[in-house]
Amino acid sequence: GQNIDQPTEMTATEGAIVQINCTYQTSGFNGLFWYQQHAGEAPTFLSYNVLDGLEEKGRFSSFLSRSKGYSYLLLKELQMKDSASYLCALMDSNYQLIWGAGTKLIIKP
Amino acid sequence: IAGITQAPTSQILAAGRRMTLRCTQDMRHNAMYWYRQDLGLGLRLIHYSNTAGTTGKGEVPDGYSVSRANTDDFPLTLASAVPSQTSVYFCASSDSRAINEQFFGPGTRLTVL
Numbered sequence: 420g421q422n423i424d425q426p427t428e429m430t431a432t433e434g435a436i437v438q439i440n441c442t443y444q445t446s447g448f449n450g451l452f453w454y455q456q457h458a459g460e461a462p463t464f465l466s467y468n469v470l471d472g473l474e475e476k477g478r479f480s481s482f483l484s485r486s487k488g489y490s491y492l493l494l495k496e497l498q499m500k501d502s503a504s505y506l507c508a509l510m511d512s513n514y515q516l517i518w519g520a521g522t523k524l525i526i527k528p
Numbered sequence: 529i530a531g532i533t534q535a536p537t538s539q540i541l542a543a544g545r546r547m548t549l550r551c552t553q554d555m556r557h558n559a560m561y562w563y564r565q566d567l568g569l570g571l572r573l574i575h576y577s578n579t580a581g582t583t584g585k586g587e588v589p590d591g592y593s594v595s596r597a598n599t600d601d602f603p604l605t606l607a608s609a610v611p612s613q614t615s616v617y618f619c620a621s622s623d624s625r626a627i628n629e630q631f632f633g634p635g636t637r638l639t640v641l
Binding site for chain 2: 423449450452460461462463464467469506508510514515516517518519520521
């Protein structure tokens with residue numbers, strides 16, 4: 420079967436760095452996605468990793484280790500607008516996205 | 529229309545009633561999806577469509593049906609609503625069902641009493 424785990428909630432300070440972890444178990448793998456979802460809004464795409472390593476995109480970076488079933492999203496120079504839920508999703512061998520429950524990130528001034 | 533739209537924004541429905549949630553995209557995407565999102569759970573796929581004229585079942589299809597008569601529209605129907613179908617429903621689309629970013633509509637908040 421497939422399973423995705425990520426922390427339910429995290430708190431960080433404006434201007435700081437935060438790392439949101441995601442672990443998964445799956446028999447088939449076609450990559451891992453991160454989405455951002457502000458309260459009451461739709462999810463929006465942040466990043467996609469299919470090979471091991473770090474992908475950097477501005478203040479956001481995403482890392483993947485396929486052998487460990489592990490990914491993280493790194494947010495630098497946190498801003499209040501980064502307060503949102505961050506959803507980890509793996510694409511299985513049937514190209515279906517399996518979603519984690521999301522990590523609610525609270526940014527404090 | 530810009531992107532993907534859903535209607536209605538929210539709805540309160542009596543149990544046993546039939547309801548159709550509408551979804552329209554103008555990006556000419558081949559693949560479309562319906563998800564439900566419940567507190568404490570990840571998005572769960574209800575039905576999907578790889579291209580116009582085809583549909584498939586997702587993780588939680590029971591009690592729901594879909595059709596894909598054309599590229600742009602992908603309505604979701606609840607034939608006889610039950611309280612467990614109270615949820616936020618998101619429609620999404622992507623260029624194909626392969627490894628592509630999915631674009632989401634704003635969602636429909638449905639309450640079944």
